[in-house]
Amino acid sequence: MAEIKDPENTIVMELKDGTVTIELLPDVAPKHAERMKELARAGAYDGVVFHRVIDGFMAQTGDVEHGNADKEFNIRRAGTGGSELPDLPAEFSKLPHDRGTLGAARSQNPNSANSQFFINFKDNHFLNGQYTVYGRVVSGMEHVDAITRGEPPASPDKMISVKVAADA
Template identity: 75%
Template sequence: MVDIADPENALSIKLKSGDVIIQLLPDVAPKHVERIKDLARRGEYDNVAFHRVIEGFMAQTGDVANGDMEDGFNLRRAGTGGSSQPDLPAEFSKLPFDRGVAGMARSQNPNSANSQFFIMFEDGHFLNGQYTVWGRVISGMEHVDAITRGEPPANPDRMISVQVVADQEAKA
């Protein structure tokens, strides 16, 4: 188990192959970190599919409007929805999109990030300064690497549960 210095700013994502811990970066992207924590605490990320998973690039998830339907109908639209909350203003930084970095997905509008995010399989520096970095994987990257590929995958992997680590510790 990894030593987590700030459990209030760490996210635990349970995948079928194991747990992924993301260190949140509130000093870099405070509004985005707050949104991620809020959606996690509401349980909105639980059972949401990885709807866009590109080999050598990234795994995208977090469409809380369309990514949790078992019938597949909404999953075909996954990637087009967000949460009931308003879109967020961009919080671009100088942090590079390296392997394991978590960033917010958005449309062409830089201020359109909402609930969807992605985790980088490999460095993707062409994204630097154009998408908001809000965290980085500090444990369990092998589980991210095991996510089923596809756009969307035929049988997508899901985030079984997503919790702020401090909340897990409070229940223990």
């Protein structure tokens, strides 16, 4: 596991193959970083599936409303919801969508991000300036690379647990 420099702004995600450590970027996207910590602390991401995983592109998850495999679950609804919290305004920056960065998923409205996010499998610079970048994988990217592909996957992988490192 990577050395954790700022535990309050580090997410520790457990996947089937191992631990993924994510450094949040509160200086770049404070509202998005805060939302991820709030939902992680509430346990909202625990058990949520990766509902859209496109090889050579990204893995999307975070539908805390319809994506929890441990509760009443229908894969066809996963990806259509968010949290009960209000949507977030876009926090676009000059940070590129490089391999391992965390982007805020949203609808066509730039100010519609809520709980869903994606992790880029490769540099996806065509997304630059259109989706908020608010974190980066600092260790465990090989576990992200191993997530089952599909839109949706027939047997989706899930986030077993998501915690703020300061609380772990």
